Amino acid sequence: MIDTHSHILPGVDDGARTLQxxxxxxxxxxxxxxxxxxxxPHYIQYEGYNEVKDNTKIFKWLESALKEENIDIDIYMGHEIFITPDIVTLIEEEKVATLNGSRYVLIELPMFDVPKFTEDIIYALRIKGYVPIIAHPERNKKIIDDPNILYHLIHLGALTQLNLSSIGGYYGQDVKNTAQILAKYDMIHFAGSDVHSLNPKPMLVEALVTQLTQLIGHQRVNEIISHNPQAIIKDSALAVREAKQYRQISAIKRLYNLLLSGL
Ligand SMILES: [Fe+2]
Structure with missing residues (x-):
């Protein structure tokens, strides 16, 4: 499993407090x-968050500590960038990190909104050769209400990252339902723990991957947790499954399907 979203840098944001x-x-x-x-780590413009140069030193410190401890895991640098109209400039001025210095950029939407300029940002990033990845869309209130908002953003050129623990119900039933819908309709391309602390729940990856596999099958899960994120590591182009538009099944159709399955 390649975890594309975590807060493991010590003392940087609301993630790990210490190196230990x-x-x-x-x-x-x-x-x-x-x-x-x-x-x-989080980056919110004008809020005093660490820039690339600050995080690079801490990242190297952590990397050498892992080597000393003989922990056989590769770590890569990035940022979870809170969406702003200035995102392209922030990248070009090297204030924020793309994922492992690649074309892929992890972007966070506000919890309760999809700002109007989101479409323009996706377009501006794609024109410059970057690929925006929307972090945990299943947690966004607007997308919970209408998953096809995400379908539309994917068609404009965005990719998406699921928090695996959403599938396990960590953020509640609405988020879990939305995570299932997005996964079933091929609107998910990467997965992450979004781990912030030693709370084990987001890190129960094997169990969560099993739940996701029961939902969408081994091949699609393998794309999300292994094949697709390798493209980030290699900074290579990625062809993904075509997202499907979400169509809500009516109560009558659901009942009909239920009766049919009982025959
Ligand atoms: Fe995060």
């Missing part, structure tokens, strides 16, 4: 079948 805690979190990930992890 970072190491414990990474050990926990490794035990749960994670082979590679992207460190994606």
């Amino acid at each position: 805690q970072s190491i414990e979190m990474i050990k926990m990930a490794h035990k749960n079948g994670v082979q590679s992890m992207f460190a994606t």
Whole structure:
């Protein structure tokens, strides 16, 4: 499993507090079948968050500590960038990190909104050769209400990252339902733990991957947790399954299907 979203850098944001805690979190990930992890600390413009140059030093410190501890896991640098109209400039000025310096950029939407300029940002990034990855869309209130908002953003050129623990119900039933819909309709391309602490729940990767496999099958899960994120590591182009538009099944159709399955 390649974990494309985590807060493992020590003392940087609301993630790991100390180097020791970072190491414990990474050990926990490794035990749960994670082979590679992207460190994606938050970046919110004008809020005093660490820029690339600050995080690089801390990242190298963590990397050498992992080597000393003989923990066989690869870590890569990135940022979880809160969406702003200035995102292209922030990348070009090297204030924010793309994922492992690749064309892929992890972007966070507000919890309760999909700003109007989101479409323009996706377009501006694609024109410049970047590929936006929308972090945990299943947690966004607008997308919960209408999953096809995400379908539309994918058609504009965005990819998406699921928090695996959403499938396990960690964020509640609405988020779980939405995660299932997005996965079933091929609107998910990557997965992450979004781990912030030693709380083991987001890190129960094997169990969560099993739940996801029951839902969409081994091949599609393998694309999400292994094949697709390898393209980030290699900075190579990625062809993904075509997302399907979500169509809500009516109560009558559901009842009909239920009766049919009982025959
Ligand atoms: Fe995060």
